[in-house]
Amino acid sequence: MSGSTLRAGVIGLGWAGQQHMAAYAEAPDVELVALAGLETEAMARLGDGYGIAADHRFPAWQDLVSSGALDVVSIATPTTLHAPIAVTALDAGLHVLSEKPMAENGTAARTMVDAAKRNDRVLDVSFNHRRRGDVAALKKIIDAGLLGQIYYAKAGWLRREGIPGLGSWFTRRATAGGGPMMDIGVHMLDMALHLLGEPGVRSASAATYAEFGPRGRGNSSGMAGAKTGVEAGAFDVEDLSTAFLRLDGGGTLLLESSWAQYIPRDQAYVTLYGSEGGANVEFGGTPTEPYRSLSIWTEKDGVPAILQPDIPPDGGHRAAVLDFLEMVTSGDFTSYRGEQALARAVVVDACYASADQGSEVILAVP
Numbered sequence: 001m002s003g004s005t006l007r008a009g010v011i012g013l014g015w016a017g018q019q020h021m022a023a024y025a026e027a028p029d030v031e032l033v034a035l036a037g038l039e040t041e042a043m044a045r046l047g048d049g050y051g052i053a054a055d056h057r058f059p060a061w062q063d064l065v066s067s068g069a070l071d072v073v074s075i076a077t078p079t080t081l082h083a084p085i086a087v088t089a090l091d092a093g094l095h096v097l098s099e100k101p102m103a104e105n106g107t108a109a110r111t112m113v114d115a116a117k118r119n120d121r122v123l124d125v126s127f128n129h130r131r132r133g134d135v136a137a138l139k140k141i142i143d144a145g146l147l148g149q150i151y152y153a154k155a156g157w158l159r160r161e162g163i164p165g166l167g168s169w170f171t172r173r174a175t176a177g178g179g180p181m182m183d184i185g186v187h188m189l190d191m192a193l194h195l196l197g198e199p200g201v202r203s204a205s206a207a208t209y210a211e212f213g214p215r216g217r218g219n220s221s222g223m224a225g226a227k228t229g230v231e232a233g234a235f236d237v238e239d240l241s242t243a244f245l246r247l248d249g250g251g252t253l254l255l256e257s258s259w260a261q262y263i264p265r266d267q268a269y270v271t272l273y274g275s276e277g278g279a280n281v282e283f284g285g286t287p288t289e290p291y292r293s294l295s296i297w298t299e300k301d302g303v304p305a306i307l308q309p310d311i312p313p314d315g316g317h318r319a320a321v322l323d324f325l326e327m328v329t330s331g332d333f334t335s336y337r338g339e340q341a342l343a344r345a346v347v348v349d350a351c352y353a354s355a356d357q358g359s360e361v362i363l364a365v366p
């Protein structure tokens with residue numbers, strides 16, 4: 001730390017990295033001083049835009065981490081780089097905020113948690129969707145007990161035609177670790193478990209399918225990659241997954257994720273069924289016709305009623321970065337070792353294992 005100002009760096013110049021850059025740039029008592037990434041044109045544009053010194057624009061992440069110029073770093077690279085970068089950065093004494101998914105599997109995620117503990121540093125993972133205003137409002141309603149005991153939940157993120165770049169790093173197991181369950185399902189798993197009050201997951205029974213990607217279909221318009229004709233090996237992940245999770249206390253959660261599916265429109269949702277009320281938070285549509293809704297159904301003195309809570313503004317990446325900075329400045333890092341995100345990674349592992357073996361997988365009690 002130089003004086004009371006934290007020096008921040010961001011690794012990865014894509015959409016996700018740019019969210020972190022914008023958040024650091026407007027956060028108080030932080031200076032964005034270094035970037036790393038492979039794209040020359042994006043580096044010039046973003047480096048100039050954020051006033052990054054020429055000798056703090058690094059093509060290789062290793063040079064950014066060893067530069068000695070930083071207190072905190074955000075990682076927004078392909079997923080299988082998260083763990084090696086995080087461990088190296090934590091060992092170099094930096095605090096780390098990683099993009100989701102934390103890593104390609106629980107084993108890699110655990111190396112990150114171990115490095116945070118070993119070095120007494122903050123490790124956090126950016127789950128920006130749980131910071132939506134409608135989710136925050138629903139969480140307050142749940143915590144006030146208005147839904148009673150929630151016994152069943154459904155969550156999913158389904159896309160009509162949304163493979164994030166056929167043939168890109170997203171569609172290769174070696175760089176992404178998995179398909180939509182790893183990419184967008186993990187957001188909804190995080191949101192659902194957050195709303196449910198962090199119950200442990202006891203077992204997973206899942207199936208995965210790859211019906212679009214291997215045939216060169218389902219590519220998101222505007223993303224890298226060809227619309228048709230994908231090279232062999234360029235798509236070796238699922239494009240749809242479904243999972244049935246048993247939770248501590250007897251509750252259950254149905255989790256579905258897809259990048260491509262014959263449906264009318266994109267849809268992300270969490271639906272909760274409680275003893276005193278039910279709720280649905282949902283968003284989707286298209287960039288030109290987006291929609292979002294929060295519905296809460298209950299009963300007042302025997303009369304069916306609908307609640308319409310005030311919804312605070314969305315927090316998004318900005319809130320994730322500000323919370324991370326607050327943990328760092330708190331000086332007490334013991335509660336912030338990425339263990340909740342590790343637990344998410346372990347559930348995703350169990351889902352893939354269940355899909356592979358075609359039977360339910362029991363998770364170890366932590």
Ligand SMILES: NC(=O)c1ccc[n+]([C@@H]2O[C@H](COP(=O)([O-])OP(=O)(O)OC[C@H]3O[C@@H](n4cnc5c(N)ncnc54)[C@H](O)[C@@H]3O)[C@@H](O)[C@H]2O)c1
Pocket residue numbers: 011012013014015016017036037038039059060061062075076077078079081099100101126127128183
């Ligand atoms: N939280 C969210 O809403 C959200 C949204 C999109 C992506 N993500 C996550 O963010 C991460 C990045 O996704 P993206 O869509 O921005 O990807 P992207 O492909 O657009 O960007 C990846 C960046 O990593 C850089 N990179 C790759 N190898 C590198 C290396 N060896 N050294 C330095 N830089 C290197 C690339 O140059 C590129 O700038 C992924 O983990 C993804 O899951 C999160």
